[in-house]
Amino acid sequence: MFTSPKYYFNRELSWLKFNQRVLLESMDTTNPLMERLRFLAIAGANLDEFFMIRVAGLRHQAMNGIVKYDAAHMDAKAQLKAIDESVQRLVSMQYTYLHTVLEELESYGFYFTTPDALDVETKTWLRHYFEEQVYPVVTPLAVDSGHPFPFLANHTMNAIVRIFQVQSDGTKEYKIAILPIPSVLDRIIEVPTKHNKEHCFVYLEDVITYYATQFFQGYGIEEYMIFRITRDADLEIDEAEATDLLTEVEASLRRRRRGDAVRIEVAGMGAKDLLGIVLRSVELEEKDVYRIDGHLDCRMYFDFSNYPGYDDLRYKPFEPKPPSELIGCEEDSILDIIRKRDIFVHHPFESFNVVEQFVAQAAIDPNVLAIKQTLYRVSGDSPIISALIKAADNGKQVTVLMEVKARFDEENNIIMARRLEKAGCHVIYGLKGLKTHSKITMVVRREEDGIRRYVHLATGNYNGKTARIYTDCGIFTCNDEYGADASRFFNLISGYSDPPIWNKFIVAPLNLRERIMALIEEEIEAAKCGEEGYIIAKMNSLLDKRVIAKLYEASSHGVKIDLIVRGICTLRPGIPGVSDHITVRSIVGRFLEHHRLFYFRNRGNDKIFLSSADWMPRNLNERVELMIPIEDKRHKARIKCILDLYLADTLKAHVMRADGSYKRPSDEEGPLSAQEELMEAANTQEIKEHMTVIERFKPMFKMKE
Template identity: 50%
Template sequence: MNKFKRHENFINRELSWIEFNKRVLEECRNTNHPLFERLRFIAITSSNLDEFFMVRVGSLLDQIKVGFTKTDPSGMTPKQQLSEICKSTAKLVNSQCNYFNRSLKIALGRENINFLTIKDLNREQLDYIHDYYYKNIFPVITPMLIDRSTSFPLILNKSLNIGLIIEENDEKTFATVEVPSVLDRIIKIPSDSGLNIIMLEDILKLNLSSLFGTSKILASGCYRITRNADLTLDEEGAEDLLEAIEESIKQRKWGAAVRLEVEHGMDSDILSILEKELEITKEQEYKINTPLDLSFLNKLINNKEYERLCYKPIKPYNPLKYIDDEDIFDTISKKDILLQHPYESFDPIVNLVRQSAKDPSVLAIKQTLYRVSGNSPIIKALIAAVENKKQVTVLVELKARFDEENNINWAKQLEEAGCHVIYGLVGLKTHCKLLLIVRREKNGIKRYVHMGTGNYNDVTAKIYTDIGLLSSNPYYGEDASMIFNMLSGRSIPKDLKKLCIAPLNLRERFLYLIDQETKNAKIGKPAKIVAKMNSIVDKEIIQNLYKASSAGVKIQLIVRGICCLKPKIPQISDNITVISIVGRFLEHSRIFYFYNEGEELIYLSSADWMNRNLDRRVELLFPIENIEIKEKIKRTLRIYLKDTLGAKQLNNDGTYSRIDKRGKKPLDSQETFYQYSLIENDKHSSLEKTKISKTKWREEGFKVKQNQD
């Protein structure tokens, strides 16, 4: 076998993802984050695990069910992967419980925020709970007794439930009660000071006897199931894609159970019944020593009384705010503009669409939308453009997982307003981020484009690091027109001048660029690749990186999430290093640098190095040619690579460790980028031009020194 293809040279994708979620979880130990932000990290790990089991584990179980035994690049069968996933997840969940119980709850107590149990309540508080239950909870709940005449109910995906064993006429019977999601799960208990809270399910458990009359309750405990949501959609056979996806969303609630979470100390009889009825194995069970589903902590985080325990909102720099030209088109015509979110504002993109909607010279607006916010100003601007007689074409990707319902609603609104709405290509998700504005000017028709690495979402633009380019480069504009014609007219774009798209030629372009560095290294020329992305999974890309490393190419990878590549394999990946950065902001930008014999090539993209991005999605890769912008991006990459505080390094065994700081200056990349934005804000708003101190950084919600409790 080719040495680059050996199983031992690859890390399993699913285990790499668990390592990523472990890095997210570890942020909740970092006392440099404000307390509620540490809660946010532990809530994120819970939400991440839900999606992981619904999609990835659900898919593996489907493969096992049909007897699929083909191994992945790391040499593991689906059954072996599932076994290792369960073991690794059990350790992760155990760490999650320990962090919450031994660290976060204690830290909350110091802020006089206390999680109480029934045993902690005095008589007055118990009376309050009793009254609260009958006024607010009792009218909503529906108990379900499962006897010989009743089949086991369909338990809703991700719902919180209480299972019971009750004794009636000397017979043991199972019953279940859903904890109503329409009610607040965190209940505030009256107290003289601070915030004393009790969980909704604890109140319900205290009052279970009110639901089952004279029956004796022998045991009770909370449980929660996760169902398979990786539902395959037959697009070819779907006459109406929108209706088909609406139906698949409904089906998602009732997929096969893939995980069972139960509270610690759950009665064995209840467990046995749940295992049998849900067809769950012991391996798929997780005993939780905290309240189930810690994502409920997001409700606590959003308590405005405790804003001091959260980061202050970021103050992004708007590079267009201080430019004399009022006309954004004049500004873009003079030079390309790079925006690095969240340090630089998303407002110029929103304002571009808004101005285009009103500008009498604008003839058409075309845009791709993958995920947008719930109150999207861009959607409103597009609707306004239609009302102002512009030709508006919007590609709304209905298959954006877990955003389907939101996107269906937006698609209907846009259609009702008169927009030309298209739903992409059969079998492909349209993931590229592209905006095209066609304008009539004195010298003829002119096109303006925005291309980016992230979604047109004004909310996530404040918490995701992404990069976008505004340009009037005619080659970009011509290519963008051909891409939109492909999306709406199913034509194959020919002779693209600057842009590459998947699945047409993006994979080939990446392989060519890697190969050029390999060839240069083999003849003794300097060769280097730096790439930043969310994930690297694609086997062919990894094999070609191994070949490049073996030839002497220096390869530095910044991969936030999944990485199936193993660094530092003798004679294979000696020249490859991989770091991952997890911090306040979600690292989402994709940047690709190739030394190219000194004629440096820099690209931005919507795509990661994953099979799905290169083969099953419409993705965009665009070059950066402006010298000033190229220098800015090179500086960005250098800062990421010098990160000693937020970064962790991938080891050869798939684990991650902290960067060795010996002989290096302490540097947090996200802190550094934010300092630059504050300096620019101060400089352009005519404030005193002073160096942003570490004290000011802390005032904005950051600290430099990394402490671990």
Template identity: 50%
Template sequence: MNIVDLKNHKNYINRELSWLEFNHRVLEEVQYKSNPLFERLKFMSIVSSNLDEFFMIRVGSLWDQIQAGFHKKDIAGLIPEEQLDLIFKRAYKMMKQLHDTYNFSLSNELKKNGIHFLKKQELSLKQVEFLNNYYRNTVYPVLTPIIVDNSRTFPLILNKSLNIALLLAKDSEPVLGLLQVPSVLGRYIKIPSNNDEHCFMLMEDIIKMYLQEIFLGNNIICSGCFRITRNADLRYDEEEAEDLLKSIEKSLKKRKWGAVVRMEIESNINKKLINRLKKELEIPEKAVYKIDGIIDFTYLSKFYSVNGFDNLKYPKRISRIPIEFENEYEDDVFKIISKKDILLHRPYDSFDIVVKMIQQAAKDNKVLAIKQTLYRVSGNSPLVEALVQAAENGKQVTVLVELKARFDEKNNINWAKRLEKAGCHVIYGLLGLKTHCKILLIVRNEEEGIRRYVHLSTGNYNDVTAKFYTDIDIITSNPYFGEDASALFNMISGYTEFRNMNKFTIAPLDLRDEFIKLIQNEAENAKIGKKAQIIAKFNSLVDKKIIDELYKASASGVKINLIVRGICCLRPGIDGISENINVISIIGRYLEHSRIFYFYNDGEEKLYLSSADWMPRNLDKRVELLFPVEDNEIKDKIKEILYTYLKDNVKARILNQDGTYSRNKINDEKPLNSQDYFYEEINENKKSKEEIEQEEAPFAFRPVRNVEDV
């Protein structure tokens, strides 16, 4: 075995650059012409939204580190200033590719399909007349033009708002004019057309038509759109906060006014105007992104919902109700779960089963208590409404609502208040920790005594994202899982100290140690010549201790396959260190979100599901769950899922040693898109209820009752 160098920074990939490579893989889906046109637009919106969040949080955090004089090197040996320089260059290249793809490809494809985003010079007289009326009756009353001069200071520009800046001739020195494009009216409107084509116009282009009228009496030297991104990395002192809910509400307001970390601006704007904005916003040149064309493509997520273009989208898919529930789940979900463990592979299997489970529990006279963790829920959640109904029906309902779930804080605060008013016992998260585990416990008083039903998942209790996030759920009445679930909720609510669990492993208590033990066990088996293998699927790999254990296992001869959707700081293919490690990433129609961990274990295979990624925050700063899959039939199905991902040669990208990704070469193999395969397999191979009942029924001699049966 080689001695693995764990101190050489070259053996690791910078976290931020790895994330940018992930977003580039999403950008490739924009460029991938086999994707339907509207799906390409949707991916474009995702790329833009991802970059917004990246600058707001990750770049914002690095900015803070520099301001504080923090110069510690990261896992790849880069200090914050070096990271920012590389980020700005890579992000600029990505944004240029994004806009080039729209300008030279997608805009033409839209036109070919009769969809036109018009400019002023392209308007007919009829369309101009329509816009004149629309502007005067709808737009003008909302606008607030601002002039910045000696008597009026530069205003606070709202984070991510689109604005128009102008230089106005006034006396000897030009003055600055500002006009926010009102988001309340939407980013675009549909305008009349003389034929069957669909014509739209962006709100900023409408407003630009009337700038001289808006700034009446001023000579406009130049004008153009700009947009800023502010540092939104929230900081609040939990130790000092008497009321965490109020503390977070207060911090949310500050998010709108953090320091500017990026400015997007039209490339044809006068240099004097750019310099004036840079000065007022206190932003360096490297944080200015000159855009050739439309600023901010996030509006395309709403444009995707425009009616009448289903032919330009993925074909609609309906999630399957597992056959066990098809005829009975309306009446008694618990009867079915009491017989066997249930596997849900979402979104191929329907999340409705989980919703129905809570809705039935809310009405069931036998149900005594419901306990659940909520991290991210939808804006109109049927789950929360069911919990409210359960409390109103006299059930004991305990809900941990994680108020610190980034960008869902406001939504979760509202739900927490709603649940409290209904009589639920609401826990606002834990001091110093985010509760990220996904668990539901229902306690039922049955004829045989108290029985506990447990739902465990790799993903959130969100009925909306459940339709396009891939996750795996286990529903069980196994008493050992039920006992662990009760103990976990008692720990969360503060009633008991940590106790040894039957099946669960919990972060931040012992999850890191368990992962390391499982990896080391494979390494020990490899050293003595035994077969050793690890397959792990998750979202991000950042934790250095875990990476180092994987390096040592690889050097010992363990075959390691990692399916990592996003960030991966591990560098594969290094001689003597990671030559036995292969890393792929799958970007497709659905967001890969499931966390699965497989260890060969000398033939006594171990398979786990988890809410946790291999990141320091998951292992040290969050309440996470790792739980085993013990039902052999379910274990085989999940192993098949893993191997299908590894065979993907359509949507899989392979991580190269230099940190870039390459498409998996198909060669002579049949193309396999794992996400399409799962959908087709679930629908083609599902058995009828009669077939399942026949398989489960014990053999018995059956007398002939009718002549026709002979």
């Protein structure tokens, strides 16, 4: 009944709308100027990954004649055509915004120019810089019968140059060469100025092409073109045939570096003949070309946005605060506090250090017998890795499931896994056919009254760096039912075991989808009985067709559904009789919205959950995920308040229309940013035990009963 393609948006086009929302932050003048530049860099990095994974996959389908329709009834060819049209508009918007931001930077003394526009004295300095810093690094590559077109790695920038030499009869002999733009050198070069308050910059590729004749003594330069290639970077792992998953992942990583080209970006219009040479060499067509009105690869502005001495052009520094529930308990061990009560932590507003301390204290506690943990993405200098190694050194049983198939973190995770193994930890390199995406740590401790299990469950990765910029939350508990489930969970993923009967855990791919459907059905049944059915669901992406159809069914029976979906959302709101009781909003702000939180009214007996899983087929079918109920009344009230706060956001929210476009919500009741309010609450914490965010937010907006 709710499966018609007209009820669904295409996944890829929905994601591109998300990236457009990221771009719009670069035009939001409430954001500091350098942060606006950073959003342009984020949008560029996002688009790179989109081509490396999503577009590459669709190209494979189209090239192999695979006809597979999505929920919106679009096959690969139709999607690629629509993506191209959307990306061309998006890139045009990106560079229009970039030029605006760079122009605004001029009022603060930041000027971008070209080598030929510099005065004589500065050109002399630049010539010396080129000879000392650039020339020794660049290696020109001839292209002729004896030198085939070189392999150009993913995301490397290059200049293709047509050079000539005048023959004795006055004619010109032409040759082709490639000048790589080295990624090991700074893309943005600051040159001296005569004014202390001015900063002048040139781009590395402009310097290389300006002095290009130095690489070709005896030749002149006819023309050149700057271009950048994006390649397929998805891993192809044959898990069915793999006898050693780690070895198979490492082999796939080597193949990734030589993936097929999927996109070429060209600075300006590009010389037609030179472009043709590149296209033939990388087996792309004119339709795969994106002509850029500016310098390629906005990712270079990540570093530039940190230019020292201009803190007023960046967000005010925010230091995560100690969890409010631990105030006054600084001298107690984390385990002792958890034994008294469950603890809820909300990052990045509250510090991730408490999670690192949890593992670190367990590592040196003589009564701790074992530590078990899943790791999906972890930083290279992770205190958690160090603590696990120390725990093994101290003779504790340490078991770690290190997911070596975590996209773009595979190499780092393999390195970390080998460090752990070398220290004596038992390391599981993921599960065949599944990614383990759940976030769980269990500490087993011998105490006077027997063995007690301490458990941390969360929505985000055990990564201290991303925990400062992603919104996530987690709970600590030593509740026996959660502890028993944690033991069963680790036994399930580390050995051979039939799926157990769970006390509290809801686990994908075993029963998570079924439980979600059942929770929605409970709201439908309430609505059928004349009671209020209400769902709030906050996640990163929503595109599982079966779950969406169930939400449509709920809406058709009058269940009110508020969705907070940061990125992809293929559900179409506002369809009369189908989804007119559903709202969809996306929050794009200073921090990346990452936690998954779910509220079901349940006839007045609120059910609230946190989860590692989005409502996507891959999360529900192909990953090991966890969803857990929140049962502490304080924590339920706090999470409900956080959700209500996001629903009240008028500054960083975008509300989806029925046609898939987004608009800013009305701010009739005054401007409100959920993230800003959460930062303010953290900054002004009262020294009061058990204080919760809800106490501070109640006066700010009408709480939903």
